[in-house]
Amino acid sequence: MKRKHAAPRCRYRAGLKVTLHDNRMKPTTILLTAATIAALALPLLSGCGGVPESTGPTGAIVVFAAFEGPEDDAPTISSVAVVVVGGVRGLFDGPGEVELILRNIPFGDDDPPTQPMTVTAPGYKTVAQQLELRKDIATFVDLTMEAVDLAQTGTVQGSVRDSAGAPIVNALVTFAPVGGAAEDSVLGFTDGDGKFIIGGIPAGEVEVEAVAAEFLPEVQTVTIQPDQGGSNADLFFSLIGGQTTVNIKGVVKDLRAEEPLAGAEVTIADAPSVLTGADGRFEVPDILVGTRPIKVTLEGYDDYEDDLNVRPGMGDQTILMSRASGTPPTVPYTIAGTVTLLGKADSSGAVVTAFDVDRVAQMGSYTTAADGNYYLFVPAGRYDIQVTFGTKQITRRVDYAGEGRVIEGIDFTLTVTP
Numbered sequence: 001m002k003r004k005h006a007a008p009r010c011r012y013r014a015g016l017k018v019t020l021h022d023n024r025m026k027p028t029t030i031l032l033t034a035a036t037i038a039a040l041a042l043p044l045l046s047g048c049g050g051v052p053e054s055t056g057p058t059g060a061i062v063v064f065a066a067f068e069g070p071e072d073d074a075p076t077i078s079s080v081a082v083v084v085v086g087g088v089r090g091l092f093d094g095p096g097e098v099e100l101i102l103r104n105i106p107f108g109d110d111d112p113p114t115q116p117m118t119v120t121a122p123g124y125k126t127v128a129q130q131l132e133l134r135k136d137i138a139t140f141v142d143l144t145m146e147a148v149d150l151a152q153t154g155t156v157q158g159s160v161r162d163s164a165g166a167p168i169v170n171a172l173v174t175f176a177p178v179g180g181a182a183e184d185s186v187l188g189f190t191d192g193d194g195k196f197i198i199g200g201i202p203a204g205e206v207e208v209e210a211v212a213a214e215f216l217p218e219v220q221t222v223t224i225q226p227d228q229g230g231s232n233a234d235l236f237f238s239l240i241g242g243q244t245t246v247n248i249k250g251v252v253k254d255l256r257a258e259e260p261l262a263g264a265e266v267t268i269a270d271a272p273s274v275l276t277g278a279d280g281r282f283e284v285p286d287i288l289v290g291t292r293p294i295k296v297t298l299e300g301y302d303d304y305e306d307d308l309n310v311r312p313g314m315g316d317q318t319i320l321m322s323r324a325s326g327t328p329p330t331v332p333y334t335i336a337g338t339v340t341l342l343g344k345a346d347s348s349g350a351v352v353t354a355f356d357v358d359r360v361a362q363m364g365s366y367t368t369a370a371d372g373n374y375y376l377f378v379p380a381g382r383y384d385i386q387v388t389f390g391t392k393q394i395t396r397r398v399d400y401a402g403e404g405r406v407i408e409g410i411d412f413t414l415t416v417t418p
Contacts, residue, residue, distance in 0.1 A: 059104040060133040066092055066119060066143045077145055079122045085131060086115030087169040087192035094121065107133060116170055118188040118196070122155070122227070123147055125200030128172075128187045148200040150228040155199035158235030160190050160210045167194025168239060171212035175224070178205040199227070208235060215239035216289055216311075245286040246310050250317030252280045252296055255398065256409035261321060264298040268308065300324055302401040306382070322399065322407050333375035335400060337410035339368050339387050344416050347372025350389045352412075357382040357397075387412045 062085050067074040077094035084090075085105050092100040107113035117131040124145040133139050160171040173196050174187040180202065188198040203226045211217040218237050225232050252264040260280025267273040268284045269292040276282045289310050294317075296304040301321040308317065339350040352374040354364040363383070364376040376385075380402025386395045392414050400407060 059106055060086075060113065060115075060135070061138040062102045062105060062117075062131070062133070063138050063140045064090075064092060064100045064102065064119075064143070065098060065141070066094060066121065066145050068145065068147065070144045074144070077121050077124060079124070081119050081121035081124075081145075082197055084116075084118045084189060084191045086117075086133075087190070089191040092119075092121075101138075105133065107135065116172070116189040117141070118198075119143060119145065120155070120188065120197045120199050121145065122199065123150060125153070126186055126188050126198045128189060146200070151226050152203055153200045154203055154224040154226050154230065154232050155197065156201060156208075156222075156224065156232045156235055157195065157197040158237070159194045160196065160212065160237040160239060161194050162215065163238055163240055163244070165238075167192070168212045168215065169194065171196075171210055171215075171237075171239070173198060173235075173237075174209050174211075175201045175206045176209070177202045178207060178221070210237040210239060212239055214242045216242060240289055240312065242288070242290065244289045244312060246289060246312055246314065248284045248287050248308065248310065248314075248317065250282055250319060252276045252282065252298070252319040252321060255320040255322040255407065258320070261298055261301070264296050264301075264319075264321070266319075267295045268292055269294075294319075296321060302399070302405070304399060306399075320397065320399070322401065322405070324401075324405070333377050334402075334406055335364075335376045335378060335383070335385065335398060335410060336406070336408045337374060337385075337412065339372040339374060340411070340413045341372065341389060342413060342415045346370035350374075350387050350412075350414065352376065353386050353388070354378045355384045355386060357384060385410060387414060389414055389416050392416050 064083055066077045066081055068077055079094055081092040081094060083092050083100055085102050088102050088105045090100050090102045105115060108115055113133040114130050115133060118126065118128045120126045125148050127143060127145060160168045162168055169190060169192050171190040172187060174185055175198060176185040184202055186198055186201045188196050190196045201224050203224050205223050208220045208222055209217055216239060218239055220235065248268055252261045253259060254261055262276055262278045262280060264276040265273050266282045266284060268287050271284050271287055274282050274284055287310050292308050292310050294306055294308050296319050298321060300323060302324050304319055304321050339347050339352065341347045341350060347368055348370045350368040352366045353362055354376045356363045358381060363378045366374040366376055368374050378400060380400055383398045383400060384395050385398050386393065394412055394414055396410065398407065398410060
């Protein structure tokens with residue numbers, strides 16, 4: 001059978017282009033020729049099938065149908081689909097309806113106008129695409145959907161709102177299986193109420209990310225239960241506006257002695273610099289949320305540079321600075337100290353490792369003798385110096401500037417069971 005659309009019909013327009021984007025956001029352009037349109041019998045006149053030739057100033061019109069295959073004789077999908085275009089939601093009754101008409105879809109600011117489309121139906125993988133809208137006539141979409149195994153995939157619904165509780169329209173929600181390939185991800189967009197429903201998600205642990213323009217992304221890790229024999233709890237996201245500001249507070253200390261340092265200059269992003277007080281404390285007001293650079297300088301110390309993840313509710317920051325030294329090392333190590341194991345006759349057997357935070361790699365390791373001393377030879381970088389003995393563990397962050405410097409006195413005390 002041929003793909004059917006509602007009647008009656010009066011006249012048709014040739015050469016209509018519909019530009020879609022697949023789940024990887026790659027564009028595909030479909031040219032609907034005069035013969036194709038005649039076969040589909042698409043409505044274009046007001047009062048002749050209900051779809052006007054001109055969409056008018058109120059928004060675009062989309063005429064939608066979903067099928068189980070790309071062939072002309074493929075049947076429509078066997079379940080009811082939730083269709084969302086530019087925040088406008090409708091239901092396509094696959095078994096009993098030949099098309100869905102969505103009206104008053106915002107054109108937006110793009111040229112040509114483009115809005116996200118999401119289609120979710122039980123038994124099929126959710127399709128998310130960017131849809132190019134026509135301004136002169138209705139936009140027609142024939143969508144092929146991929147059937148999924150309900151024993152291997154699940155469906156999740158939820159909402160995305162801002163910190164004040166207002167819905168966020170066209171937020172993108174992506175489900176990425178942990179350890180899976182990029183093509184295994186399933187995604188969809190929110191409607192005008194900030195709600196989403198996404199199906200065909202591979203069962204198991206996934207990372208769910210919600211992103212929207214002018215907001216910081218939010219990530220959750222959840223375990224997806226299959227639709228057949230299980231159900232999934234609703235997910236709720238509360239995104240922080242990108243213009244939100246936070247006052248950053250903290251303290252600057254000497255790395256070895258961990259004593260406060262007065263007069264250190266603290267600069268965060270483009271904000272005016274501040275100096276630490278006698279107690280080593282500082283406060284920098286009105287820093288935009290997001291990843292912001294921080295730099296701390298003090299005569300006699302190596303400069304401290306890092307990135308801060310600025311978010312509301314973040315705690316005080318502790319900045320540890322190492323003393324500057326131009327003297328080349330006289331022994332084959334660059335970081336050294338002593339481990340004291342309380343509750344043990346001596347301090348032997350503690351394993352000290354240097355983990356490079358930026359390279360995400362272990363750069364050195366040392367096992368202490370009875371005196372507890374350790375020595376590590378590592379290049380410049382940011383390190384987590386970790387001491388492990390049995391089930392006990394302690395870690396300190398060290399910034400090593402290199403250039404012939406030696407950092408000594410990075411000491412640890414660990415209480416262990418005799």
